Amino acid sequence: MTTQDKPPIGRPRSFDADEALRRAMLVFWEQGYEGASLADLTGAMGITKTSMYAAFGNKEQLFRKALALYDEGPASYGPRAWAEPTAAKVAAAILNGAVQATTDPDCPPGCLGVQGSLAAGELGLPARELLVEWRNAARRALEKRFQRAVDEHDLPPSANPARLARYVMTVAFGIAVEAASGASRDELQEVADAALSTWPELQRPQ
Amino acid sequence: MTTQDKPPIGRPRSFDADEALRRAMLVFWEQGYEGASLADLTGAMGITKTSMYAAFGNKEQLFRKALALYDEGPASYGPRAWAEPTAAKVAAAILNGAVQATTDPDCPPGCLGVQGSLAAGELGLPARELLVEWRNAARRALEKRFQRAVDEHDLPPSANPARLARYVMTVAFGIAVEAASGASRDELQEVADAALSTWPELQRPQ
DNA sequence: TTATTTAGGTACCGATCGGTACTAAATGAA
């Protein structure tokens, strides 16, 4: 999804926009939307404010693009998990992926979608609502996947896809909070294993 | 824990400091530490900046006092839970309490200790670390309680207090995130029930 | 009364916030 299609007509930009966006994503990840100032962002991106505004619009649009990059990068374990063949494997892939992503030593601890903005003042309200929708969209997608599992008789007819999805997402979000509080990868893997092993409907196949 | 002991020597203050602190707590709860500006806070408290500084010190100390009030108010279900007679009841009290506290219609959704500051810029770093410690202290207290349950043969010797405590806290924190995303009390109660009902070690007595 | 002590309000501080003119520099097209 790089952006290298236009024939350069004017002065070429002297920085890699994709790399700059990636660095901005890391700053948002670590400091949240409101906590990341333009000075923090442009400093990490290695460009000036004017270059950032020319390339990305403004702070909010930069955040949206950073979230999109996060979605297709560190958070891409989500859609991959939905493609697993059974509900049990879907749930395992989600929680294992959450543990890995929130404790990646090369990235800030936690989840951008969770700690990016749970609370915000007036200026940060759009970002807050954006992430609320991001989290709810993930939960609805998982619910849909579990519904399919019921339809396919992978899960018993008595299973409740909405409740199951909310439980899995709750554990995943809790893992993100714990990671931001300093929990180690091993400790969180234990939590994920526990959440999976104790759920009868989710441990049939494997 | 009111503050009415000093004999008044000068001009008496014209506002209720306890009530003002309670309102400040609600603002921090809803907007987080960095998202709550002094104007937001003093506006809700009904006092001027100078009165706030005279009565509470500065913004960070106000936050500390608001967190202490939160701890002995909305979050007091924690210590109460530790006093339950069995590990199963302790875990149930924690999760049920978390559901109630994060979805109280008279308070902002979510948990001040979680969304108050998961991410922060440099200015908000002390508050962030304060809440990290707050969350970890709660988890350690629960671990200690579960260890006691093992010692008392309430939990089997094979039980792992640290892992059990981290699991329960993870679900509790996840509930807070879901509440901040708009989940209803009923939906979260289902999650809490699910987390409790599927954990074999936690459903012995009741 | 007078002195003392504390609270409240105005008006302001320097710093930083997100955002933007304005100009110089670098390219392709003519």
Added chain:
DNA sequence: TTCATTTAGTACCGATCGGTACCTAAATAA
């Protein structure tokens, strides 16, 4: 070269940030 087009850097904008000096108001103690 000349021109059009785009980027980069400087310097600045008004607004807001957390915090404070200063003066007045209101109470008690003498």
